[in-house]
Amino acid sequence: MSEPLKAVYLGETSAPREHVRNPKLANLLQILAESESEYDFWRVLRAREPGPWRPEETLDNPVRQPAPRTLDLNADGPPQRLLTTGATETWGTWTLLGAAVTVELRRCGALSDFSRAMEAYVLSTILLLDRIPFAVGTLEPKVGRPCVDIDISSEAIAIAHRVMRLLDEPVEALWKDLRSAYFPGPDSWTDDASTNHFSIASGDDFLSFTTSTGPWFGSKVSWWGAALGYSYAMRSNSLFEGQTHYVTEMSPLIMEVAGRPTLAIGSAGSERILGSLTYVMFLRSGLGFCDDMADLMARPRVFPKDGKLRMHADFWPDARAHLEARGFEIAPTGYDPSAHLGIANAVERFENRRYKSGADPSSAGSAL
Structure with missing residues (x-):
């Protein structure tokens, strides 16, 4: 801890201040x-x-406020939709695309077997990260003008159909295809200590907000006015052509049921932001788990990173054996901030006006 920061909490004798x-x-x-x-x-x-x-x-640099992106989940029962940010520098569009791929895989019957469904999730995540116009773990663009103005429905169908083809490939053919993706490439370092997510609900008002000063997707500059200032007036075009502001809001996600907000959720962890959010949506919308979102966040996860599958040690044994048989190398991990799979935070409202919130088991965060 730096001396100025230490002085905030500790007195001259290094004892905690009252x-x-x-x-x-x-x-x-x-x-x-x-x-x-x-x-x-x-x-x-x-x-x-x-x-x-x-x-x-100048102080009047206008804040860019793109219209929220939405995705209708077409679930059984009351209509459900997801809402998120649509800015180029956020994970919002790609989170919706991941959810849309899950819906398409379920519609096509590709998730009926649990172990095979977990492989489908892993493959869809690899292909989704490969589709994003930034290099994994960085904000370095793959193209001159990155764009999130995509047709989510057609993109989801294309990715889902490719996943279904790969599921039927023998191991050698599967890995011949995967080697052309980012996945087996060099390790990507992502920091673990500079992003926070807050999910808040008050009556009918729901808020999902993520902010970061990290070296990849964050603002890159630490300053005491950061909590209020980064979306207001920061220099533009410093990372790629067409960028208007530094990145601050990366993974907010709101779910509406029958037109009313019922869930605010988000995550921290660079590319693992997308992994943690698409995974809980996969469990709920793909596999049909009926757990509260706070309980789904506590389920063991898997995430493709650095050429291996980072996997919680208590992951389902049959699914793990299936993935190993398909040629994936497993990197077991505990619920540890140093090797987390995305640190999620959520608050959910139920029909009886009861609220439930949850913090990721890998984090030091809290749910009130």
Whole structure:
């Protein structure tokens, strides 16, 4: 822990303070309290401590607010749909595409056998990560102008049909195909300590918000105004052509049932964000698990990473044996933040107006 950060929590004798002393945060809150308008807040804050902004950047840089992307799940019973962000730099579109692939695989009957269904999920995740126009584990674009303006339905059908073909391939043919994907490539380092997700519900209002200062998909700059400032006015076009802001909101997901929000969920963990969210949707929409979302998050997971399948040690034995027989190397992992499979957080509302929230078993987060 750095000395300035240590001083927030520890006194001169290194004993924990009775009251936290955080002058930077106190200064931020004082400016907020004294400001008569939003413009005043940013002007005074930047005058006292400019943070990461350049002098030529203005305070009226408009925040880009793309329309939310939606996906109708076509589930039995009341209509369900997912909503998420549609910005180029987020995981939103790709999470919806993963959910759509699950729906298509179930419609085609590819998930009737449990072990084979787990292989279908692994293959669909590999193909989905391969489809994303950024290199896995980075924000380096594969093309000049990355775009999320895709037709989710047709893309999902194409990926699902390729998955079904690979399921029927002998092992040698399967791996000949997979070697052309990102999966067997070099290790991709992703950081584990700079992203947080918050899922909040209050009455009919649901919020799902992820923020990061990490070196890959985060803002890359740590600053005391970060919690309020990154989506407001940061320099653009610093990572790829057409980028308007640094990345801050990466994985928010809302589920509506019969037009009413019932679930807010999100995750931290770079590319594992997509893995953790598509996995719980796979269990619910693909395999038909009826658990509450907080309980689904506690189920053992699998995620393809660095040429192996990172897998919780208590994963279903028959499914693990099936995947090993199909040539996948298993990297067993515990519920440990240092080797997590995406750290999810959720809050869900039920018909009796009861709420239930859950924090990932691999994290130090909390559910209130």
